[in-house]
Every structure is written in structure tokens, then in C-alpha cells.
Amino acid sequence: MDPRFREDDKIMDFLLTEEHLMIQKMARDFAQKEVAPFSMELDEKSEFPSRHLKKMAELGFMGMMIPTQWGGSGLDMISYVLALEEISAACASTGVTMSVNNSLYCGPISRFGNEGQKKKHLIPFASGEKLGAYCLSEPGTGSDAANQSTTAKFNGSHYVLNGTKNFITSGPHADAMVVFAMTDKAKKHRGISAFIVEKGSKGFSVGKIEKKLGIRASSTSSIILDNCEVPKENILGKEGEGFSIAMNTLDYGRIGIATQALGISRAAFEASVKYAKEREAFGQSISNFQAIQWMIADMATRIEASRLLIYKAAFLKDKNLPASKEASMAKLFASETSNFVTNKAVQIHGGYGYCREYPVERYLRDARITEIYEGTSEIQRLVIARHSLKD
Numbered sequence: 001m002d003p004r005f006r007e008d009d010k011i012m013d014f015l016l017t018e019e020h021l022m023i024q025k026m027a028r029d030f031a032q033k034e035v036a037p038f039s040m041e042l043d044e045k046s047e048f049p050s051r052h053l054k055k056m057a058e059l060g061f062m063g064m065m066i067p068t069q070w071g072g073s074g075l076d077m078i079s080y081v082l083a084l085e086e087i088s089a090a091c092a093s094t095g096v097t098m099s100v101n102n103s104l105y106c107g108p109i110s111r112f113g114n115e116g117q118k119k120k121h122l123i124p125f126a127s128g129e130k131l132g133a134y135c136l137s138e139p140g141t142g143s144d145a146a147n148q149s150t151t152a153k154f155n156g157s158h159y160v161l162n163g164t165k166n167f168i169t170s171g172p173h174a175d176a177m178v179v180f181a182m183t184d185k186a187k188k189h190r191g192i193s194a195f196i197v198e199k200g201s202k203g204f205s206v207g208k209i210e211k212k213l214g215i216r217a218s219s220t221s222s223i224i225l226d227n228c229e230v231p232k233e234n235i236l237g238k239e240g241e242g243f244s245i246a247m248n249t250l251d252y253g254r255i256g257i258a259t260q261a262l263g264i265s266r267a268a269f270e271a272s273v274k275y276a277k278e279r280e281a282f283g284q285s286i287s288n289f290q291a292i293q294w295m296i297a298d299m300a301t302r303i304e305a306s307r308l309l310i311y312k313a314a315f316l317k318d319k320n321l322p323a324s325k326e327a328s329m330a331k332l333f334a335s336e337t338s339n340f341v342t343n344k345a346v347q348i349h350g351g352y353g354y355c356r357e358y359p360v361e362r363y364l365r366d367a368r369i370t371e372i373y374e375g376t377s378e379i380q381r382l383v384i385a386r387h388s389l390k391d
């Protein structure tokens with residue numbers, strides 16, 4: 001048994017606080033009234049959800065866990081996952097845009113940045129005035145993140161970065177990004193450093209914009225660093241600390257993607273229950289058939305299990321306890337659940353589920369990425385197995 005929980009099995013208060021419930025309600029009202037009605041259109045046009053981000057900034061959703069002195073809302077991670085589930089249930093593309101800004105950009109700057117960096121590169125992002133991104137993957141480096149090809153050389157006055165970053169969420173719209181690059185290749189992962197790179201820096205450009213299967217309203221591109229000049233004060237942490245910063249950041253990010261997957265699952269489930277009650281076949285509602293009921297039961301159970309894994313991982317983070325394994329478990333289970341649930345949702349809807357008139361085909365397309373980005377399901381299993389064998 002996990003030694004952290006041996007003494008007491010009351011590890012979690014399952015009751016959300018009044019404040020949590022208020023945040024959840026505020027997010028749900030906003031998401032259902034102002035985000036959901038446009039999701040289909042944004043998906044069709046592959047249109048970035050800028051219109052929602054402004055309002056989400058006003059609601060304090062773009063830097064939820066960042067202290068108020070640094071432009072954020074100063075809330076806990078449970079509040080964040082509650083809000084993110086609501087946004088993702090309404091629009092998974094808006095969900096990932098929110099998640100990346102909160103956990104992949106603002107998160108590492110708030111934990112590893114110095115005062116000057118926080119003033120300049122955190123306040124406007126946590127308040128939602130600007131948007132951030134995270135550049136780890138490269139054309140030849142996805143799962144094997146330690147094997148970075150991008151280099152950073154200090155030339156006496158600033159760092160010069162060279163390389164291409166791939167599949168960067170919000171890449172074309174981001175005002176700044178946390179970028180990982182090798183400052184000392186001989187040291188392998190201990191030679192990786194993290195930098196804050198601003199759009200408009202000399203040698204920085206946005207590369208190919210991807211056309212995607214799902215989350216089409218989020219924007220994804222490569223980022224080209226061609227002798228890109230980065231001021232020396234923009235190094236995040238010390239030289240060589242980059243890989244550890246990247247991994248620490250992904251512990252939070254994976255809880256975010258698990259939550260995005262949960263939101264997609266919930267939306268698909270709710271649509272399926274509604275449809276099953278309305279649709280008639282053989283002279284009665286299809287919800288009377290056990291074939292449908294069993295699908296609904298399996299969907300409901302896996303969604304609830306996903307939610308509990310996410311809450312547990314977020315709860316541990318809020319208590320400043322290690323949660324890499326739990327974050328990976330939440331991400332693995334919630335993302336596989338979203339693929340299971342959205343598939344069943346299409347099945348319940350039959351031919352209508354395959355057509356764009358109903359939202360479930362979008363949910364199925366949107367769910368697919370949750371098993372890939374911020375660590376594939378295979379990488380999550382690797383992390384879980386390593387921790388389990390070590391425990």
C-alpha cells in the first residue's frame with residue numbers, strides 16, 4: 001500500500017467546498033451559454049476561440065492556480081479541474097487552450113521563475129491578457145523528450161537558439177513560450193535548459209500550421225528558431241535544469257489533459273442519455289433496451305472513475321505531495337475512457353452519430369488526441385510502472 005495513506009484511509013474529503021461549487025457553477029453557466037453554442041461552427045471553420053478567451057480572462061480562468069500578486073486567481077487545483085471540465089465539455093479546443101496557458105506556460109514560470117520574470121512574463125499571461133505555449137516536442141523527438149536537438153548557445157550577451165519545435169498547441173497565437181533546448185549535449189538530459197521566448201524575437205517564426213482530425217479550433221503549429229536571440233535573463237531556472245522543469249510541468253499538465261478528456265466524455269454521455277430517451281425503435285424508447293442500458297452503465301462508471309482519479313491527483317498537488325504516478329493514472333484512464341465513451345456515444349446515436357448534425361462525431365474526433373499529447377498512453381503506462389515497481 002502507498003505509505004502516504006497507510007495511517008488513515010480518509011485521504012480525501014469527497015465534499016467540494018462552497019467556493020468549489022460556486023466556481024463550478026460559474027464555469028458551467030458560462031460554458032453552456034457562451035461556449036457550447038459556437039463549438040460546432042468553430043470546429044467546422046478551424047477557428048481559434050479568441051472570442052471565448054477574453055471572457056475567460058475576465059472570469060479568472062487563464063491563470064487559476066497562480067497567486068493573485070502574479071496576475072492569477074490564487075485558487076487550488078481542484079477549482080481548476082472543476083472549471084476545465086466545464087469548458088472542455090462545451091468545447092475541447094477551448095479546453096486545451098486554457099489548459100496549456102494555465103499548466104504548461106504559467107505553471108513553470110510561477111514555480112521556477114524569478115521576480116523579474118514573473119513581473120514581465122507571468123502577470124499578463126495569468127491575467128489572460130496574453131497567451132502562452134510550451135515547446136518540448138520536435139519533429140524527431142516526441143516520447144523520448146530527453147533527446148532534444150534544439151540547441152542554445154550563450155554568446156556572451158544572449159542565448160542563440162537553433163531548432164524546430166513541433167505540434168505546439170496555440171503556437172500561431174501565443175505571445176510567448178517556454179522552450180526547451182540543449183545547452184550542453186554531452187550531459188544528455190542534464191544538459192537541457194528552459195527559456196522564455198517571446199514572439200517577435202529575432203530569428204523566431206511560426207512554421208507549418210497543422211490540419212487536424214479533432215480539436216480543430218485549437219491551433220497547432222511548428223515553431224522555428226533560426227539563430228533566435230533570447231536575452232540571458234530569460235533562462236528559467238539554471239542551465240541544465242530544463243528536463244526536470246519539463247517533467248514537473250507535465251505532472252500538472254497531464255491532470256489538465258485528463259480533465260479535458262473527462263469533459264469530452266461527459267458531454268458525449270449527456271448527449272447519449274438524451275438521445276436514448278428520445279429515440280424510438282420497435283415501438284419504444286431505445287433506453288428501454290438492455291443493449292443501450294449496458295452501454296450507458298459502462299460509460300457512467302468509467303466517467304466517474306476518471307473523475308475520482310483526477311480529483312485524487314489534484315488533491316495531492318494541492319497538498320504539495322508527489323503525484324507523478326497519480327497524474328499519469330488520471331491521464332491514462334480518463335483519455336482511454338473518453339475514446340471508449342465517445343465511440344459508444346456514436347453507436348447509441350447510430351447513423352445520426354456519424355453525421356455532423358449531432359455533436360458526437362466531434363467528441364469522438366476530439367477524444368483521440370487525449371491519448372497522444374502530453375505523453376501517450378504508452379508513456380503514462382511507463383511512468384506508472386516505474387513508480388509501482390519502485391514503491
Ligand code: CAA
Nearest residue numbers: 136137143144145146168169244247248324373374375379
Ligand atoms: N518531475 C521532476 N523530475 C523528473 C520527473 C518529474 N515528474 N520525472 C523524471 N524526472 C527527472 C528524473 O529524476 C531524472 O533526473 P536525474 O537523472 O537528474 O536524477 C530525469 O528527469 C530523467 O528521468 P528519466 O530517467 O525517467 O527520463 P527518461 O529519459 O527515461 O524519460 C519519460 C522519461 C517519462 C519517457 C519522459 O521523457 C516523458 O515524459 N516523455 C513524454 C514527453 C511528453 O509528454 N511530451 C508531451 C509534449 S508537450 C505537449 O503535448 C503539449 C501540448 O501542446 C498539449
